[in-house]
Amino acid sequence: MFTCTGYAATSADTRLEPFAFERRDPRADDVEIEIVYCGVCHSDLHQARNEWRNTLYPCVPGHEIVGRVTRVGAEVRDFKPGDLAAVGCMVDSCRTCTACREGLEQYCEPGFTGTYNGPEQGTGANTFGGYSSHIVVDRHFVLHVPEGLDLAGVAPLLCAGVTTWSPHAAGVRAPARRSASSGWAASAIWA
Ligand SMILES: [Zn+2]
Ligand SMILES: [Zn+2]
Numbered sequence: 001m002f003t004c005t006g007y008a009a010t011s012a013d014t015r016l017e018p019f020a021f022e023r024r025d026p027r028a029d030d031v032e033i034e035i036v037y038c039g040v041c042h043s044d045l046h047q048a049r050n051e052w053r054n055t056l057y058p059c060v061p062g063h064e065i066v067g068r069v070t071r072v073g074a075e076v077r078d079f080k081p082g083d084l085a086a087v088g089c090m091v092d093s094c095r096t097c098t099a100c101r102e103g104l105e106q107y108c109e110p111g112f113t114g115t116y117n118g119p120e121q122g123t124g125a126n127t128f129g130g131y132s133s134h135i136v137v138d139r140h141f142v143l144h145v146p147e148g149l150d151l152a153g154v155a156p157l158l159c160a161g162v163t164t165w166s167p168h169a170a171g172v173r174a175p176a177r178r179s180a181s182s183g184w185a186a187s188a189i190w191a
Pocket of ligand 1: 041042043044063159160
């Protein structure tokens with residue numbers, strides 16, 4: 001385990017405050033990322049304020065994460081320290097249900113593990129998100145980010161951006177149809 005710093009809500013009606021907590025050291029399939037930027041999604045506000053009535057406190061929000069890899073587990077072949085990497089809304093799933101086997105982990109039948117507010121597979125423990133200095137995630141849920149992009153602009157792609165992109169991707173199969181979508185996202189600097 002190692003100590004991270006972040007911002008946490010400790011109740012529905014308190015401000016986010018500096019918060020120190022422990023993360024696991026990378027397991028064999030894990031990637032450790034030093035977070036450079038984390039977008040601010042409105043879901044973060046709903047969750048911090050317990051507006052969906054399921055918040056586990058302390059709550060460290062943030063699921064639009066981009067940063068640099070600092071450590072990898074022994075079985076990780078496709079990331080190395082120094083690589084840019086990103087994490088979105090999920091950090092794990094059951095891996096065995098029909099949806100997971102089809103690469104649709106967001107529909108995981110027993111339920112996926114959110115980047116924050118858990119539950120961690122197997123233990124049911126809480127998870128802590130990207131308003132923090134580092135995150136450790138199984139490489140299956142880590143994305144590559146090309147060098148040379150504006151990383152502050154990359155962060156919101158991990159939730160708001162992909163939500164906007166998905167209907168367009170689906171629409172590609174129906175060329176006679178036109179589609180449009182819009183989304184709002186803001187990114188916050190984490191230094
Ligand atoms: Zn979001
Ligand atoms: Zn599943």
